[in-house]
Every structure is written in structure tokens, then in C-alpha cells.
Amino acid sequence: MLIATWNVNSIRQRLPHLLRWLDEAKPDIVCLQELKCLDDAFPRLEVEAAGYHVETLGQKTFNGVALLSRSSPEEVRRGLPGDETDTQARYLEGMFPAGRGVVRVASIYLPNGNPVASDKYPYKLAFMERLRRHAKALLRLEEPLVLAGDYNVIPEPIDASDPAAWVTDALFVPQTRAAFRGLLALGLTEAFRACDPAPGRYSFWDYQAGAFQKNNGIRIDHLLLSPQAADALVGCRIDKQTRGWDKPSDHVPVVAELALG
């Protein structure tokens, strides 16, 4: 079973890329982020015609997350628990059939948090703490669980081509990295790094200054696996080629293969 995450940076702008990539990669479950539209504006019919069930949590202009799946979810949760006043569309979770069992998958668009001196940064940290608490509760279910999305976190220096350029950035400051380690400390496995220890592997390249041509990127899109999912991990890859297509997203898909029977 292939489970993927992709920040598409506007689903309406990226629909041709999404359809091409679905056809080529044939993923079973896809977590999308940055839809940048309301639910009614999501190109549902086109994605359904490609063979996918669609669940969305949209928002006008910003944010917005979706779950695409070959099989319909048995349960869906909209929004991250822990703050009823949070109106930003950043979390969508579903439980899907997988072999003889199930897999629970969340699509997460974690706040960027820049600039660190603004109120955006405490919001990011609070969101990460809410995510940690919710993940802790989900882990008690002892299910295969995949928390996938744009984490807006550079976990380690190896995950940036120029780490020095990010030292004061909300994606890389020590408190952000500590919060990410707090998630891993629950017993979650970060799928890509578990499979590939090499430097130079990125999931995002800025649109500016020829960043992609120079491979001046960062790795901020992650799939975090529960022990039951990690036990089934076969491999994980980054579909870098989509960044070279015409009018690309600044992020590319990250795809994990799980042997779930």
C-alpha cells in the first residue's frame, strides 16, 4: 500500500499535475495540503474520475487539507482536537480499510510560524503540542497510523542544503526541532529518514533564485509512523521529478510503501 503526502500550493492551479502524478504513481491514499479553496471549489469530479474517494477540509484563500483514497474511509475527523477556537483548516484524519485490518491516516498542514517574533510562532508551537497530545491518544489504539503532511520542520542540519541560512527561521530554530523530537519520542518513526540516510534529499525548493536547479532545498514534508505502521514499512521515496514539471508546486510528493495485510 502506497501512502503519500503532497503540499500542492493551490489545488485549482495544480490539478493537471495531481492527475498526472496519480496516474503515474498510483498511490492508495494521498494527503494533500494547501488547497487554498473552499470545499465547494475543490475539483472533486475530476479526482473521483481518476478513481479516488475525496474528503476535504477547505478554507478560503489559505490552508486546506484533503484525503484521497482508493477505498472510502470508515471514519473521518475534521480538525485537530485541543482548541475549539482554532479556525484554520490544517488537519483531516481518516480510517481506511487495509488488507484484513485498517490504517489511520492524517493529512497535516502544520503552521509555518514565521516570523519567530510574531504571534504566529506561539501558534505553531501550540499546534505541535496539540498534535503531540492527539498522537499520544491515537497510539493507544495500537493501529497502523500515518501522520503525514507539511510539517514546516527541518528536523536536522542534513535536511537543508544550507542549514546556516535557516538558524533563525521558525522551520529550524531549536524549539521547533525539540517539539518535533517530542513527537518522535512518542514512538513514531519518520519514514523517509528510516529508509535513506543520504544528504541532499529534499521535499521543498523555493521558487526564487533558481533554488531547484541548484538543489538548494529543505526536507519538511514527513510521514510519521506508529510502531504497527513502521513494522510494515517497505520503503519511502521522494517524487522529485514533479518539481521539474511546468508550473510546479514548490513541494513534491513523499511516498511511503507499507506492507499491510
Place this chain on the structure above:
DNA sequence: ATGTCGCATTCCATGCGA
């Protein structure tokens, strides 16, 4: 090279978020 993109409104120009 201080080099881009997508969205919305202030609507062919600008501000915001990334």
C-alpha cells in the same frame, strides 16, 4: 542577482502568506 507564486481586493496594482 533583492531573482517567485497564488490569492484577494484596493482590481491591470498592491499586500499578504509562504
